[in-house]
Amino acid sequence: MADARAGDMEAFAALVRRYQDRIFTVGLRLTRNRASAEDAAQQTFLQAWERRQSYDRRWRVSTWLYRIVTNLCVDEHRRRARAAALSAQGDHRPPAHPHAMVEARERRDRLNGALGGLPPAQRTVLVLRYLDDLSYDEIGRVCGLPVNTVKSHLQRGKATLRRQLVAYKEDR
């Protein structure tokens, strides 16, 4: 990151290669749409490059990138919520995947669907926790939340997911 900060394009390219999958995944889990996730990831790296001077060395690079991508997705969510409220018919849930045949994939889709029902803050906290094992402290930094709020979001989010997944099992 030090080289990227100095404006070394190759160092930055290496950074993009290293983090692109994780950043894209966060985008995907938060927006639940591949095109939006790709947009968000691209914007994240562009902002990271442009704001490289303000990168705070006490943060891990991943933490900093997560912060940018989650902010972008939350903004995007707000914009869409507003647009949906205006048109009163905007359904921003993507359609269920037609080829969800494999069990693992089905479980992931189900989870994605369940995630969609959570408030954005809980969703973000869960994604960060389970995607990259971030500590409560780091999640707090990314989301700008106190550690205790992170814990309660995590508990509540998990409880909701558990309920929905149990309900699904009973349906079968």
Add this chain to the structure above:
Amino acid sequence: MRRPAVNPQTQEEEEALRAAFAPVLAPPSLFPAVMESVGRAQRAHDALRALIPRLYVEASRNGVTRVRLVRSGEAPPPATGPAARWLVRARRELQEYLEGRRAFFAVPWDPAVLGEFQQAVLGITARIPFGEVRSYGWIAKAVGDPGAARAVGTALATNPVPLIIPCHRVVKSDGTLGGYSFPGVKKEWLLDLERSVTRIVGCTSTHIYCRRGCPHDFRVRDANRVSFASVAEAKTAGYRACLVCEPS
């Protein structure tokens, strides 16, 4: 941090969550798209930096009267007389702005030679916050003549102090950018630059937040400087506003 002991069922659930949230591969188009946009941004920033030696500033005793570009190599006017301090300050602030180290202009501008309407238009334009945009129609309404969007465009096109009065922050209401008459400069370069610069910075030792470019900001050591997305964020972090640049 040590994880607390968990019962097997919770453990299973944690594993399931971790598996479900495992990273997926980014599409192959992402990397080239990122590098392309970063390259474009970098070229724009380089182009803006290249303007610095070509800036030609004129001033009266009341403030800056003109900012324009000259061919590189042409000597800037000597800074003497009552206007000297404005010339020096304006050049320094313009340089910092174009280098992405300043989010506001403190140097005054002198509207004396302008017509009443243009003064009003430029006065409103000068108050559009850094990093934001307004439409020609919005300015027309703000000066009390809602039908005058075109006249606003003309008044801005002959803005004698571009950059300091941010006429580049005025765009068309259909979302396109509209014209920009500062030769060799693209409106989107400036808007992209402003989007990329942090507006609010704080000092971790004093817990004071400033606008980027405030004299206090320049005294903060890099290791102590933090950026905030907004004043609200700085406040929630327990910082107080600087009394010099009065960020709002």
